[in-house]
Amino acid sequence: MTLVGAFTEARAAGDLDRMAALALAMPSEQRFGAHPGQLPALIHGGYRAAVEPGMRCRLAAALSRAWVYGGDAARGVEFAVEAVDLGERLGDSEILADALDAALVARWGPDDFSERLRLSARLADTAAHLGAVEPRWPRTCGG
Numbered sequence: 753m754t755l756v757g758a759f760t761e762a763r764a765a766g767d768l769d770r771m772a773a774l775a776l777a778m779p780s781e782q783r784f785g786a787h788p789g790q791l792p793a794l795i796h797g798g799y800r801a802a803v804e805p806g807m808r809c810r811l812a813a814a815l816s817r818a819w820v821y822g823g824d825a826a827r828g829v830e831f832a833v834e835a836v837d838l839g840e841r842l843g844d845s846e847i848l849a850d851a852l853d854a855a856l857v858a859r860w861g862p863d864d865f866s867e868r869l870r871l872s873a874r875l876a877d878t879a880a881h882l883g884a885v886e887p888r889w890p891r892t893c894g895g
Contacts, residue, residue, distance in 0.1 A: 759794050772798045772807050779817040792818045792827075799831075806847050809838035813854035820857050832858040849879045 755774055762770035775798030778791050795818050799811035812835035819828035832855040839848035852875040859867045 756790070756794060759798070763797065768801045768803070772802050772811060775799065776807075776810055776814050779814050779821060789822075792822070805838055805842055806844060809835050809842065809847050809851055812838065813851050816854040816858050820860070825858050825860065828854075828858040845878050845882055849875060849882060852878055 755778055759771060759774040759778075762774060775795040778795055792815060795811060795815045799808065799815055802808040802811050812831045816828035816831040816835065819825065819831070832851070835851035836848070836855050839851035842848070852871055856868060856871040856875060859871065
């Protein structure tokens with residue numbers, strides 16, 4: 753079964769936790785530069801349903817990535833900003849690193865160079881002491 757099919761089943765069953773978990777995985781199957789189709793709408797459904805702040809933060813970051821990967825980075829910026837704000841308030845370095853990575857991806861245009869430098873430095877500082885490998889390996893490099 754596809755992620756979209758599983759998400760649809762979870763939504764029909766009212767399983768908000770499963771919806772959120774599936775929505776988080778959706779950008780990982782998206783091809784960069786390809787029209788995002790229904791993915792942003794589905795991720796947004798999980799994002800709206802999320803109650804737990806850490807999950808909402810991760811879903812805002814995932815939604816930002818879905819827009820960026822689909823070629824509409826401007827739509828992703830507001831979700832990246834929200835993710836960073838939530839990540840900072842939570843005080844969880846791993847969640848904040850994910851949010852900063854999404855914010856970095858959302859500002860990849862030529863006019864965003866100084867913001868990218870600032871975000872890159874924050875991401876490096878935030879991830880420097882994390883034990884998990886994934887948060888230290890930004891998805892901006894094709895991961």
